[in-house]
Amino acid sequence: MSGQIRIGADIGGTFTDIVFLDGNGSVHTAKVSSTPDDYARAISNAVGDYLAAGDASPAEVVEINHGTTVATNAILERKGARVGLLTTEGFRDVLEIRRVRLPVLYDLQWEKPPPLVPRERRHEVGERVGAGGVVRQALDPDSVRTAIEALKAQGVESLAVCLLHSYANDTHERAIGELAAEAFGDVSLSCDVLPELREYERTATTVVDAYVKPVLRRYLGRLNDQLRHLGVDAPVMVMQSNGGVISDASAVAQPVRIIESGPAAGVVAAAAAGHHLGLDNIISFDMGGTTAKASVIESGDLTLVAEYEVGGGVNKGSRLIKGAGHLIRVPAIDIAEVGAGGGSITWIDPGGALRVGPESVGAEPGPACYGRGGDLPTVTDANVVLGYLNAEYLLGGDLRLDATAAERAIAERIADPLGLSLQQAAAGIYRVANATMQRAIRAVSIERGRDPRDFTLMAFGGSGPVHAAGLAEALDITRIVVPPWPGLFSAIGLLTSQVEQLYTHSALGRLADLDIDETEALFERMAARARTDFAAEGFTGDRVELQRYVDLRYRRQISELMIALPDRPLRADDRTTLEDAFHREHKATYGYDTRDEPIEIVAVKLRTRGRRDDGARTVPWENAPAETSPRTNRWVDFGPDHGSLDTAIVERGDIGDTPVSGPLIVEEYDSTVVVPPTWTVHQPAYGFLKMERET
16 A cells, blocks of 8 residues: 555444545555454554554554444443433423333333433533523523532533523533533533523433533543554544534534444444445445444435434334434434344344344444354354354454354254254244334335335445345345445445534524525525635635525424525525425325424524545445455355355456346455345446346
8 A cells, every 4th residue: 555544434333334445546454353352453553563564654544433332332332421411490300201111002001211310410500591492580590600510529420411491502601511521521501502492302312411521521532642663643533423524623513423433333334335326315224343324315415414323223114203212303314223244143032033133242242153252143153044144254364253152052042942943043033033124114214104115225334245136026126236345335425424513503494484585595595604614624615615504393393304405596486485395394204294384494494515626535436345265155045045055156346247147146355245046146347246136
């Protein structure tokens, strides 16, 4: 390699993926076990090994793009900071009352997740601001000081402040922030985190921000220290939930924006690959060691949602029924995630039914076949027994699998208790895992009014291409694309991303009464702030791209949809255009529209992108790996319809532009592609494998 080196580093529950890209487009990859005790160590070790090999000097590393699940894990495992909350008198319990929603309507045993801030650490202060921003009761500084002292005595390290109507007038919150700055290491103000109406949404989002802020600050601090120890002093950019990246300093300032950092990177990569291939409609499917994730790319654009929940999973009835997790109201790529990955534990429930996940064996000890002391059967163990995975070849031979251990784990814990043969049990695990993962794909397609048959399935992640054909058949999808470097594809997505930030402002009113001039003036003020902020990051002129949105809803609704505005000044007839666009999106999302119901505008938003103009932002797919190998064969079980077949084992470079019929197994360093009977595969260009179902 030569020239400037850019690094993409993506942390997963089982593996950490690293991609090194130089100015000439040459790619070097590494896939190492994650280090849960300190996730930064896996990255620094991989970078250290790369530099020690002599491929580049530390000074040549100019940028590190990072996707991390550290913030998500802190919430899921409840290992975040000890947080306190200050709020307006009378609103102490907003965080616990929530939206009074039951995600599982008939489950009388369901309990809502405990708040991240227990009641004893929620304190009220004297003040009141009206909805229009008029001060009704001045801030009582003594009540603030008393609350701060009480929280200090309770061992609080991070403070969240959310006052009623602070989005309309933030004076009181700013004053509290100044008083609390010396007492607490980290302070999150709702007027900075989410300057929008709705006290619960603002409170919940601000609390999450405060909860993960110390965790992320310490983590990124360790990562930077370890990199500097290697002589690398390059800026660290962190992937946001919306698919853009921000500096590590900005991520620490508002960590709530990077909660879904890891999953977002894969969808960004899928969109970039789709643009390269001329595919507008894609379902991205990312199956790693711990979870499986799905998202829809429609007309080449990422699908964004205004809010999401962490810890709630995919509801068995519908993902649109919320309330099971911790609410975060920041724009994010619409990603459905289920606990079904290669390392997901398979088990038998009290009713005798076979289950997969959501618990995972993680990186240590890993699946039984890893030979690290694990004895619990996983999806990966089943894939070894079925013949999908080569026990001698995982990670290019760096990770040798113990097939005997996999067979023993499945036999003792699944096959024998259920009275099945070893092959029947392994095939059952494969099918149950696929059924679980179907929920994620259905959630982002069918539940959003999209027919998956109209989309191409892009499968990646270490395990995604193993299960892609089975999922496609169940959903009647006939086209699959497996990109180059599928097991490291999310890390590649980090290298294709742009710097992004979202600015928002509440603007409640009827769309029919929208003041065009006032709205344009508001957008101009937001744009001026965005240009100033991005100029500080080195982006000026045409390198700053602005995209405008509005949040719309029917009157009396409590949720809204984000609708894009035209890239020009608003005109009077745009009210009708927006009405039609909202009706269409509402019908596609919820199955109906209500033409007689007035539409309200809730907020205006400005999505700002800083284009990193370096000529190498898109990975050069032309340099995709093209290894070939002598053709070998092994017996592979393709289920009851086909049975066990003598199957050719090849590498990606052995596949040409002429379709080849399955059964076929394509093995490569970071993943395995399973091509069953009734499917064909070919490689038309740029290292992408295209699979089509024969009719």
